[in-house]
Amino acid sequence: MRGAVIHAPGDVRFETLDDPKVLHPTDAIIRTAVTCVCGSDLWPYRGAEPIGDPHPMGHEYVGFVEEVGSEVSAVRPGQFVVGSFATSDNTCVNCRNGFPSNCLHREFMSTCQAEYVRIPNAGGTLVALDETPDESLWPSLLALSDVMGTGWWAAEAAEVRSGSTAVVVGDGAVGLSGVIAAKEMGAERIIAM
Numbered sequence: 001m002r003g004a005v006i007h008a009p010g011d012v013r014f015e016t017l018d019d020p021k022v023l024h025p026t027d028a029i030i031r032t033a034v035t036c037v038c039g040s041d042l043w044p045y046r047g048a049e050p051i052g053d054p055h056p057m058g059h060e061y062v063g064f065v066e067e068v069g070s071e072v073s074a075v076r077p078g079q080f081v082v083g084s085f086a087t088s089d090n091t092c093v094n095c096r097n098g099f100p101s102n103c104l105h106r107e108f109m110s111t112c113q114a115e116y117v118r119i120p121n122a123g124g125t126l127v128a129l130d131e132t133p134d135e136s137l138w139p140s141l142l143a144l145s146d147v148m149g150t151g152w153w154a155a156e157a158a159e160v161r162s163g164s165t166a167v168v169v170g171d172g173a174v175g176l177s178g179v180i181a182a183k184e185m186g187a188e189r190i191i192a193m
């Protein structure tokens with residue numbers, strides 16, 4: 001398969017890589033429909049974060065399930081799925097208490113700017129849609145893979161509720177998702193700066 005690999009600041013190459021395989025019975029393999037560049041990918045790209053050895057990039061993705069491990073029953077091959085950048089099993093104590101991003105078996109996704117991706121904890125991490133959405137919606141669904149969840153959590157952590165005034169500092173993708181979330185939670189005034 002082909003995938004993005006960062007070698008040095010300003011040096012990202014689209015290379016031939018080994019196809020990912022199911023390594024654990026809780027894994028799935030997906031074929032990416034769309035994937036994207038996160039603001040945090042730009043830190044190493046700009047030289048603001050050490051890179052070390054060349055490595056694949058990307059943690060935002062939607063795609064089609066290709067294969068599942070023997071313990072994955074929540075999704076099946078052929079389904080269109082949205083997944084999180086932080087994997088979660090949906091069964092541990094942290095997941096059951098509503099904090100899946102702190103799953104005891106969490107692994108951070110880091111190889112998603114590629115044609116195929118191995119998803120650990122697939123049963124808790126991937127959400128399947130009832131049917132394959134129109135391609136025009138794929139970029140919007142991609143936002144659910146990281147920025148919308150992060151912005152939503154920010155509004156929830158700020159305890160936005162009906163009638164609140166919400167102030168969002170930073171109007172990048174996460175901040176704008178925070179604005180949407182605050183509106184959904186009933187904020188009366190939203191100040192974004």
Ligand SMILES: [Zn+2]
Nearest residue numbers: 089092095103
């Ligand atoms: Zn968990």
